[in-house]
Amino acid sequence: MNSVVMVGKYELLESNVVYLDPGMSEVVICFATEEEEQTYIHLSFTDDQENTEYSIKANVQNNHLYITCVNFCNTLGTGTVKALEIRSTEMEKILFHFWVYAVGEKGTRRIEYNLLKEAVND
Numbered sequence: 210m211n212s213v214v215m216v217g218k219y220e221l222l223e224s225n226v227v228y229l230d231p232g233m234s235e236v237v238i239c240f241a242t243e244e245e246e247q248t249y250i251h252l253s254f255t256d257d258q259e260n261t262e263y264s265i266k267a268n269v270q271n272n273h274l275y276i277t278c279v280n281f282c283n284t285l286g287t288g289t290v291k292a293l294e295i296r297s298t299e300m301e302k303i304l305f306h307f308w309v310y311a312v313g314e315k316g317t318r319r320i321e322y323n324l325l326k327e328a329v330n331d
Contacts, residue, residue, distance in 0.1 A: 219292075219304065219325040229254070231316040240324060242303065248296060249273045250305060254281055254318060263287050274305075281309040281318065292325055302327040 214221040227236050238250040251273060263280040274295050281287045288308030296303040307322040 216323070216325060219327050222303075222324040222326050224323045225321075227320045227322075228312075229318040229320060236320060238322070238324075242301070242326065245296075245298075246272055248303070250295065251275045252278060252307070252320065254278050254309075256280055256282060265289070267293070278309065282311045282316070284311050286310045288321075292323070297329075299329065301329055 214224075222242070223240065229236055234255065235251060235253040238252070239247055240250075241247045249272060253276070255277065257279050261280060263278070263283070266277040266279070268275045268277075276293075278287075286308050289306050292304035292306035294302055295305045304325040304327065305322065306325065307320060309321075310319040311317070312319045
């Protein structure tokens with residue numbers, strides 16, 4: 210069976226949950242759409258004891274997107290309010306949406322993410 214899930218005008222390419230063990234600070238997600246080269250999303254996590262606000266910093270190098278998440282240690286979750294556009298061509302846009310929860314007593318992180326595609330020229 211082939212199914213397609215639509216989220217508004219976006220096609221859901223992938224939805225997944227990853228647990229990051231205490232002491233680990235990075236998750237790498239690798240994907241490729243049809244006829245496109247591999248894209249890598251590096252999610253890394255740091256805690257800033259002096260500033261309790263959370264923040265997201267992004268840096269692109271070639272086909273690697275580095276996202277640094279600061280103070281993502283909330284049991285209610287922290288993440289993107291709006292999906293981040295990570296790649297755009299004349300035919301489609303690829304977006305990334307994620308939410309991170311602190312679970313357990315040792316600092317495990319539960320990372321939920323969606324990869325979405327918007328067709329530009331329908």
